[in-house]
Amino acid sequence: MVRPTMEDVAERAGVSRALVSLVMNNSPKVSEARRAAVLRAAEELGYQPHVMARSLASRTSTVLGVMVNDLRNAFFADIVEELDTAAQAAGFDLILNTGGRSPTREWNALHNLLSFRPAGIILLSPVVPAASIQVAAKQCPVVLVSRTIRSSIVDTVNDDGEAGSALAVDHLAGLGHRRIAHLDGGGAAGAAQRRRGFESAMRRHGLEPVVVRSEHTDIGGENAVRELLGAYSRQELPTGLVAGNDFNAVGAISALEEAGLRVPEDVSVVGYDNTSLAALRHLSLTTVDQPRKDMARLAFAALLERVRGERTEPVRHLLHPSLVVRATTAEFSDTGGAPR
Amino acid sequence: MVRPTMEDVAERAGVSRALVSLVMNNSPKVSEARRAAVLRAAEELGYQPHVMARSLASRTSTVLGVMVNDLRNAFFADIVEELDTAAQAAGFDLILNTGGRSPTREWNALHNLLSFRPAGIILLSPVVPAASIQVAAKQCPVVLVSRTIRSSIVDTVNDDGEAGSALAVDHLAGLGHRRIAHLDGGGAAGAAQRRRGFESAMRRHGLEPVVVRSEHTDIGGENAVRELLGAYSRQELPTGLVAGNDFNAVGAISALEEAGLRVPEDVSVVGYDNTSLAALRHLSLTTVDQPRKDMARLAFAALLERVRGERTEPVRHLLHPSLVVRATTAEFSDTGGAPR
DNA sequence: TCTATTGATTAGAGCGCTCTAATCTTGTAG
DNA sequence: CTACAAGATTAGAGCGCTCTAATCAATAGA
Numbered sequence: 001m002v003r004p005t006m007e008d009v010a011e012r013a014g015v016s017r018a019l020v021s022l023v024m025n026n027s028p029k030v031s032e033a034r035r036a037a038v039l040r041a042a043e044e045l046g047y048q049p050h051v052m053a054r055s056l057a058s059r060t061s062t063v064l065g066v067m068v069n070d071l072r073n074a075f076f077a078d079i080v081e082e083l084d085t086a087a088q089a090a091g092f093d094l095i096l097n098t099g100g101r102s103p104t105r106e107w108n109a110l111h112n113l114l115s116f117r118p119a120g121i122i123l124l125s126p127v128v129p130a131a132s133i134q135v136a137a138k139q140c141p142v143v144l145v146s147r148t149i150r151s152s153i154v155d156t157v158n159d160d161g162e163a164g165s166a167l168a169v170d171h172l173a174g175l176g177h178r179r180i181a182h183l184d185g186g187g188a189a190g191a192a193q194r195r196r197g198f199e200s201a202m203r204r205h206g207l208e209p210v211v212v213r214s215e216h217t218d219i220g221g222e223n224a225v226r227e228l229l230g231a232y233s234r235q236e237l238p239t240g241l242v243a244g245n246d247f248n249a250v251g252a253i254s255a256l257e258e259a260g261l262r263v264p265e266d267v268s269v270v271g272y273d274n275t276s277l278a279a280l281r282h283l284s285l286t287t288v289d290q291p292r293k294d295m296a297r298l299a300f301a302a303l304l305e306r307v308r309g310e311r312t313e314p315v316r317h318l319l320h321p322s323l324v325v326r327a328t329t330a331e332f333s334d335t336g337g338a339p340r
Numbered sequence: 341m342v343r344p345t346m347e348d349v350a351e352r353a354g355v356s357r358a359l360v361s362l363v364m365n366n367s368p369k370v371s372e373a374r375r376a377a378v379l380r381a382a383e384e385l386g387y388q389p390h391v392m393a394r395s396l397a398s399r400t401s402t403v404l405g406v407m408v409n410d411l412r413n414a415f416f417a418d419i420v421e422e423l424d425t426a427a428q429a430a431g432f433d434l435i436l437n438t439g440g441r442s443p444t445r446e447w448n449a450l451h452n453l454l455s456f457r458p459a460g461i462i463l464l465s466p467v468v469p470a471a472s473i474q475v476a477a478k479q480c481p482v483v484l485v486s487r488t489i490r491s492s493i494v495d496t497v498n499d500d501g502e503a504g505s506a507l508a509v510d511h512l513a514g515l516g517h518r519r520i521a522h523l524d525g526g527g528a529a530g531a532a533q534r535r536r537g538f539e540s541a542m543r544r545h546g547l548e549p550v551v552v553r554s555e556h557t558d559i560g561g562e563n564a565v566r567e568l569l570g571a572y573s574r575q576e577l578p579t580g581l582v583a584g585n586d587f588n589a590v591g592a593i594s595a596l597e598e599a600g601l602r603v604p605e606d607v608s609v610v611g612y613d614n615t616s617l618a619a620l621r622h623l624s625l626t627t628v629d630q631p632r633k634d635m636a637r638l639a640f641a642a643l644l645e646r647v648r649g650e651r652t653e654p655v656r657h658l659l660h661p662s663l664v665v666r667a668t669t670a671e672f673s674d675t676g677g678a679p680r
Numbered sequence: 681t682c683t684a685t686t687g688a689t690t691a692g693a694g695c696g697c698t699c700t701a702a703t704c705t706t707g708t709a710g
Numbered sequence: 711c712t713a714c715a716a717g718a719t720t721a722g723a724g725c726g727c728t729c730t731a732a733t734c735a736a737t738a739g740a
Contacts, residue, residue, distance in 0.1 A: 003457070003479060005696055016720045021698060031718060051455045052392040053696035056725050063435075071421040072616075074414065081411040084438045088445075093452060095403075096436045098424045105428075112433060115391045117343070140341060218620050247620070254622040276412075277617060280558050280587070282594040345726055356690045361728060371688060393726035396695050 004045040013041035024049050051093075055117075064092045064303065065113030065121040067106065069099045074275050075292060076124050079145060082296035083122065090304065092119065103128050114139050120303040123147070125189045141306030143299045146189055148316075155302040157317040159290040161190045162197030164321035167288055168242045168270040169201035171323055176332035177240035177268060181210040183224045183252060185244030188216045194272065198242055216244050221251025229259055239267055239332050246271035246278045246287055253283075253328065264330035274324050284327035291319050344385040353381035364389050391433075395457075404432045404643065405453030405461040407446065409439045414615050415632060416464050419485060422636030423462065430644065432459065443468050454479050460643040463487070465529045481646030483639045486529055488656075495642040497657040499630040501530045502537030504661035507628055508582045508610040509541035511663055516672035517580035517608060521550040523564045523592060525584030528556045534612065538582055556584050561591025569599055579607055579672050586611035586618045586627055593623075593668065604670035614664050624667035631659050 006024070010017045015034060022030050023038040030038075041047075055061050064087055068076050084094050097113055099106030106128050113121055118140055125146040126133065136142055137153045144156045165182070172180050182198040185191030195211060202209035214224035221243060228237060243249035249271035253263050261267050271278050271287035278285035298317045305311040346364075350357045355374060362370050363378040370378075381387075395401050404427055408416050424434050437453055439446030446468050453461055458480055465486040466473065476482055477493045484496045505522070512520050522538040525531030535551060542549035554564035561583060568577060583589035589611035593603050601607050611618050611627035618625035638657045645651040 001478075001480060018720055029718065048451070048455050050396075050457055050696055052457065053396050054698075056390075056393050056396055057697040059725065071411070071417045072414065074412065074417075077411045077414075077417040080436075081438055084436060085440070088437070088449070088452075093456070094436050096420075096424060096434050097428070098421055100425070109428070111388070112428075115388050116433070117390055117392065139343060218622065222621065250620055250622050280590055281562065282558065282590050358690055369688065390726055394728075397727040399695065
């Protein structure tokens with residue numbers, strides 16, 4: 001388990017340690033003969049530079065800290081995957097810590113990340129107070145995804161949740177729906193914006209926004225629909241539903257079908273997030289898509305700019321979601337459409 | 341961005357650097373007075389030890405390399421999340437690399453991980469050749485998850501795919517089904533074992549195993565069912581389906597319903613993996629559950645044992661999956677059950 | 681008073697590398 | 711044949727820490 005060092009390679013190649021260092025960083029000022037000799041010696045010994053030693057000596061870091069709250073959430077898993085791809089391409093490495101949606105655990109995770117003296121840190125939907133983020137940002141560049149902050153040294157990347165909900169409302173209104181309800185995500189990340197967007201879009205269309213308190217789970221969706229069914233007569237029941245997210249939408253659909261209502265003939269449902277779930281042909285959920293790849297790339301790019309000192313002004317990326325129309329939305333019809 | 345060092349703390353506290361080091365590693369041989377002074381100085385300066393420098397000097401590492409092929413796969417995301425929780429508790433940090441299911445990229449990722457001189461490495465369903473893994477294992481302890489290998493220096497953690505399929509077959513046979521088909525996952529990880537388990541379980545029950553080549557996707561499931569529908573008369577169509585995984589099962593269900601067959605009244609379907617998908621009340625898929633938490637914990641424990649030098653014999657964990665019975669399986673009835 | 685003895689503290693080398701400045705080679709012009 | 715520039719190579723300090731061995735202080739025993 002004891003691995004060769006630069007010194008070993010130098011000795012074997014009959015050169016100095018410094019020369020090996022130059023070769024390893026493929027400096028142009030090394031003669032071809034020496035370079036070849038060093039490379040061969042390295043090969044023979046199975047030598048590989050020690051990143052940590054390099055990092056220490058060069059006072060630079062190729063490590064990027066990433067804090068994820070919930071990797072089980074496909075949205076963040078996607079972001080991390082994309083981040084890693086970008087990082088690999090740029091010669092950086094990701095050190096990952098999970099925060100478990102607990103401010104304390106998250107703060108520890110952040111501390112931990114910082115103790116690596118990373119080149120930069122990306123926080124995915126952090127729940128720690130802004131002050132903590134500010135503290136971290138004084139140590140190294142910090143980029144936030146799915147969270148806003150008022151700080152001139154922190155960049156942020158968010159999807160425009162208000163616009164997303166508006167997209168859903170516009171779609172339903174365009175199909176002729178007038179009674180549209182929103183299943184609110186409660187305290188979940190981004191839920192407030194989605195609700196706000198829903199409400200203002202409804203008013204823009206001259207419609208009365210109906211909001212039911214729910215959660216970002218399928219059970220939450222079921223319960224919310226049951227509540228609606230109890231509160232409205234069949235005649236007055238909303239014919240369009242803007243769910244808090246895809247899981248919520250699926251639950252809503254279940255409850256509707258259980259009550260003998262057909263989707264989309266009787267009620268149209270729009271989800272949010274465009275998870276792999278929504279794409280299943282079985283469900284074919286109309287939903288709002290957050291451009292995750294772009295979000296990850298922009299976050300990485302923003303961080304890199306800070307790391308390289310190319311920018312000191314903060315950037316606030318607000319990405320436009322898009323609507324993916326599938327099979328759970330249809331034109332409003334007073335009588336109910338024909339069964340397919 | 342320039343952070344205080346041990347030297348700074350030492351100076352401020354009026355002690356030597358060595359003493360600060362002792363305090364930071366909470367050594368017992370430090371007087372309380374000094375300890376307090378050092379701690380206060382550290383606090384005032386916002387000092388935090390530099391993990392890399394520590395690692396270099398102590399010739400030990402608190403870094404664990406993790407290679408994931410596809411974080412988008414919820415199974416692996418869950419494992420990583422669990423791994424990180426365990427690692428945090430034990431004072432380790434995860435450095436993550438994705439392999440993208442490409443042997444080349446994966447080999448680079450592995451190399452990269454190795455260049456951190458990690459305490460150990462965990463590979464999740466790696467696709468690189470066994471020889472490469474063996475090479476890595478000579479540098480530091482390696483644990484494989486969802487992949488077997490013949491090597492005395494590598495530990496492995498797998499779920500018993502054969503047993504899992506057998507569970508599904510036993511369940512269906514127990515419900516009276518005789519014509520049971522398996523939708524094979526093709527080259528996907530673990531697919532071969534699932535097929536093998538299916539076949540031998542069928543023979544054990546004195547039944548003829550029917551295997552349709554498919555994929556671990558919903559489209560794959562749809563196509564496989566269409567193939568079955570084309571090959572068999574309604575009378576002879578299998579009444580039980582053991583899908584390659586949950587996505588595959590969902591696709592199969594879609595195609596069945598499209599053909600006017602009801603699930604589970606006409607055909608029972610069992611998935612594999614117990615993804616969040618299967619748990620949706622809307623689907624309520626009967627499926628085989630892999631004990632991911634246990635797998636992650638065992639993998640971590642195995643690695644830790646090697647890291648600490650407590651064990652040199654290889655371990656081969658083979659975990660028993662369990663069946664989660666939900667609503668897509670029902671007793672076989674010749675006439676077809678009544679609609680619910 | 682002197683010497684052990686124990687516990688607390690520190691000097692200093694070294695981990696594997698980078699980087700600046702110095703040194704060594706050549707080739708070329710005068 | 712000397713001088714010098716340009717390129718190639720190396721010495722050596724230093725990154726922030728750990729760890730061993732040495733030093734120091736204080737108490738106890740003779």
